[in-house]
Each structure stands twice: as structure tokens, then as C-alpha cells.
Amino acid sequence: MPLDATMAPASFDPEARTVEAVIATTAPLMKRDARGTFAEVLDFTTLDLTNAASLRVLDSHRTASIRDTMGTVEAVRVEGDKLIAKLKLSAADDVTPVLQRIADGTISGVSIGYRVKRWTENQSGGTRTRRPAEWALTEVTLTSNPADPAATLRHKKEAGMADDVIETTPADDAEKTRRTEIRSLVRSAGLEPQIADDLIDAGADLTRAKAEIFDAQQNRQRSAPIIRSHAPANDDPAVITRRQTDAVAYRMAGGELPDDARQYVNMSLRDMAVESLAREGVSTRGMSADEVFTRAAHTSSDFPLVVSNAANKVALDTYKAAESPLKTLCRQRTLPNFKESNAIRLGDMGRLEPLSEDGEIKATSRAENGESMRLKTFARGLTVTRELLINDDLGMLGDMTAALGEAAAQTEADELVKLLTGNPAMSDGTPVFDASRGNVGTAGAPSVTALTETRKTMRTRKGMDGKTIIAVAPRYLLVSAALETEAEKVLASIQPNKADDVNPFGGKLSLLVEPRLPDDFWYVFADPARLAAMQYAYLSAAQGVQIQRTEAWDTLGMKFRAFLDFGAGWLDWRPAQQIPAA
Secondary structure, three states, rough: OOEEEEEOOOOOOOOOOOEEEEEOOOOOEEEOOOOOEEEEEOOOOHHOOOHHHHHHHEEEOOOOOOHHHHEEEEEEEOOEEEEEEEEEEOOOOHHHHHHHHHHHHOOOOEEEEEEEEEEEEEEOOOOOOOOEEEEEEEEEEEEEOOOOOOEEOOOOOHHHHHHOEEOOOHHHHHHHHHHHHHHHHHHHHOOOOOHHHHHHOOOOOOOHHHHHHOOOOOOOOOOEEEEEEOOOOOOOOOHHHHHHHHHHHHHHHHOOOOOHHHOOOOOOHHHHHHHHHHHOOOOOOOOOOOHHHHOOOOOOOOOHHHHHHHHHHHHHHHHOOOOHHHHEEEEEEEEOOOOOEEEEEEOOOOOOOOOOOOOOOOOOOOEEEEEOOOOEEEEEEEEEEEEHHOOOHHHHHHHHHHHHHHHHHHHHHHHHHHHHHHHOOOOOOOOOHHHHOOOOOHHHHOHHHHHHHHHHHHHOEEEEOOOOOOOEEEEEEOOOHHHHHHHHHHOOOOOOHHHHHHHOOOOOOOEEEOOHHHHHHHEEOOOOOOOEEEEEEEEEEOOOEEEEOOOOOOOOOEEEEEEEEEEEOOOOOEEEEEOOOO
């Protein structure tokens, strides 16, 4: 005895070329990413429908040709757990066959594309569930293989076929809407269905229901447009290792997190170890965390590589930030081995000579000299304990590896300071700084007078032939911490009231402060790009600090080694001037 009966609309209108479709539902769809399977559940309460009425209707998600656009979306609305759209197809000739297939029922599948600004993720009953917390549609498509089986066109019923009839009263409609929306909210929050039953039995309205099932939204992220299709995740082990490395390094020390690594940033070390073993075909069912890490550390899994790469990344970043300013004065090289290396320095060509009457061009030769250096290896060990791994204490691991980067930078600084202050003899048997060379100035603190004298000496310095002026231009003022203030004063740019107050060195020299230097001397150097005084080198296969995993069956956890292949030496005394402090 129905008081009011309504039928599903006869949605296809061949004259207007329109059809209604269920384009999405809240039914969970099982997908897979690098962390395993998860249920994706759409939440229409967080869907932005502002621009939905202007979307394109595509052919099987294709966009390569303008022919792939078959029409537009006229309207979108939510009906309970369904998202309904009214589609208007084009009158173009190439769309006519599509209209015919809609009319005869051979086309029924519908899918959507959408862009998610923020996700929420929950774990319930052993199933990981992801829901879009802020999202918008980007397209609607007709397809023969929809990801959601319930996403279909609403076809016109043929005569004699039974229609779905719903007998309702206004009160019934309101009650049905309340129950449907409460169940949808509970599913979206990843809660047990029993909670929805309890709220419905208690007569909770939507305001109360939303308050009681509110779940903190987390794991906020941006993502590219998503197509609800059966597309496999990227399972390239090298790609996964790189992304996990970036995520672990971010958790260790912060900094920049690449977008493609965000999916791993909330994975624990144990989760990554389990996943790496799974890629090797090793089942971890029933294993404790300790057993998982032991198997991951002592098999061919990628897990140790992820940890060592992340440690190397953090150490290298810290190492670069802590580099000594003395490296600015040097020329960098790479060497193929640990043998002694000689850097040959050619003398000056002198001047061109007038051509003789018979046209003979006189040959000349260049003097040459060579300074040697060799690489040395500096190393320390690092043990990542099983407690650290099990506790997922990446902050402590970050501090440990950052300290190794700092130690590598300190090691380089010590070697360069030793090279500068040791004043070794060069290949000609004379120390780098010696009165006979004219590169030791008059004693005194940094001042305009002292810099004027130094600049004149360097500008008029002669090459290896003893005749050609090479015009060395001062570029850097190097001082110890005790002389920093005096150096800043002498280099300060001021606005003079009269010509005599002009500071000729304001903005002309760059100040370098090396606190490891003693207070006995200060130095002026040329630009190494023009003429380098010192050099440093790394092994060509290992530039900068390196962290590698070592096999250690006697260690519970994982053991790593940090090493640095580094060497430094003098190239030429001419680009440098030493001035004794007062």
C-alpha cells in the first residue's frame, strides 16, 4: 500500500544526447602500493564539486587526441553512497556510435579521475584504509573496465521489465538518509560497523554522529591526479630504495622531502625491513622484530642499503655545512690512486719577440716546477644497534651520522691548517713563506697600511723566469678568530665625509675566518681561479665522506664504516702573502 512510489529515472535521452550515471560509490576498492595492499574509500563529504559541472567526458581516460573528448558533465550530485552525474555527449559524427552503444546497453562502465590535496589513513581490523580528505574531480570517462563495478550508466528500462520500486514516506526518507550518512561517515573514519549500528540505535542525529566518530586527519600530502583504474605501482627495487632512502634521511635530519618519497615517510624501519625481505621472497610471518632485522641485515635484501644511503646523505649534508673556509683558497682535484702525485706548474712564456728580417721565429721554453701530495685515508666505525632499529629511533641515528659528517669536515680542516701553518719546504728546497721569496710582510695587525703594502708586493710579483710580472691580485683576507674584528674594521665599507676617509679596501677583499689558526700570522691570498696557492684532492671513486655497510656477524644490529680519502698540498707560493701579527 504505497503512499508515494518513485521509480529510477529513465536516464538516457537520445534527442538531448544526455544520460545519467553512477560515476563513483563509497565501496572500498583494493589497491596496492610499495607498503602492500590497502582499501581506498571515497568520502563525498570532503569532495569539492565547485567546478564539477564543466568537466570533460572522455573515452577510456585517453587525452592524446581531441577525439577522445566525447562530451561534458552537466551536473553532479550526491545520493547517499553514490555520486551521480548527468552527462551530455557531443553531436559530432564520431560520437554517434557511442550514443548507439548507450542506447542498446553495450556501454555501461563509468570511471572518474580526481586530484587529492590531503589524505587520511587508518588501520582497522588488519586492513589499511586511505580516504581523500580534500579532493576534486578532474574527469569522467566511459570505459569497458571500470575500477568500481557499481559505477554504471543508468539505462532506460525496457517495457515489461520490473523496475526497482521504493515505497517511502517523508519520514522514511529522512530515516534512510540518516542511516546511510552515518554508515558512510563510520566507514570513512575506518571504524567498525558496530559503531554505526550503535549510533543508529541511539537515535543520534548527524551532528552528534560526526562529533563521536571524528578522527584526526593525518598524513597530509599532495598527489598527482588519480585515475580509478587497475594501474600497478612502481615496483622497481632501485626506485623503491631511492625513495625509502629519502624518507629515512628526512626522518633522521629533516630538510627537503621529495614528493615521491612521501608514501614512505611514516613507515617504520621494521616495515621497510619486512618489505625488503618480501621483495626477496622471504616470508616474515611469525618473526619478531629482532628476527626481521637480523634476516634483513644478513641477506641480499635492500634494507641495509636504504639505511647506509640515508646515513651517507645526512653525513654528507652536515659535512658540506661544516667545511673549512680554507677550501675556498684551494684548487680541487681527484686522484685515481694513493700514489704520490706531482702537479706540474709551467713558468711564464715571457714576451713575444720581433720577427727577424729573414722571417725566423725564435723558439722559447717554459720553466717548470712540480709540487707533490698524496691521499690518506681517515676512518671511523658506526654501529646501528638492534635497540635503535627496534625502537625506530631515527633521530639518534641522524645525530650519529651528522657527527660523522662533522668529524670528516674537521679532519679536512685540520689537514689544511697543518699544511698552512707547517710552512713546508717546496720542491726548490725553500719554505713556502720565506723572506727570500718576498712573501712575508711587515709585522702588524690588519690595517689599510698593511694591506696597501701587501697589495703592492703581490701586484709586482714576478714569475718563474724572474722577469715577467704576473700581477697577482689579492682576493681573500684570512685571519684567526682573534683578528676577526680588526679584519672586519679594515674591510668595512663606510660613507666618508671627505676624500681622506675613503677606505680603499671596502668591498674589495673577502674575509675568511679559520678559528683553528694560531694568532701569530694573518694571510692574503689570490683568487684560486686565477692563480692557486694550495690544492686538495679526493679519490676519484669516493669524493667526500663515505659511509658503507660492513659484514659483521658478531654484531647484533648493523655495522657501518665512515671513511674519507683526502690529501692536500701546496702548488705555488706566489698567490699567498704571510704577515706576522703585532
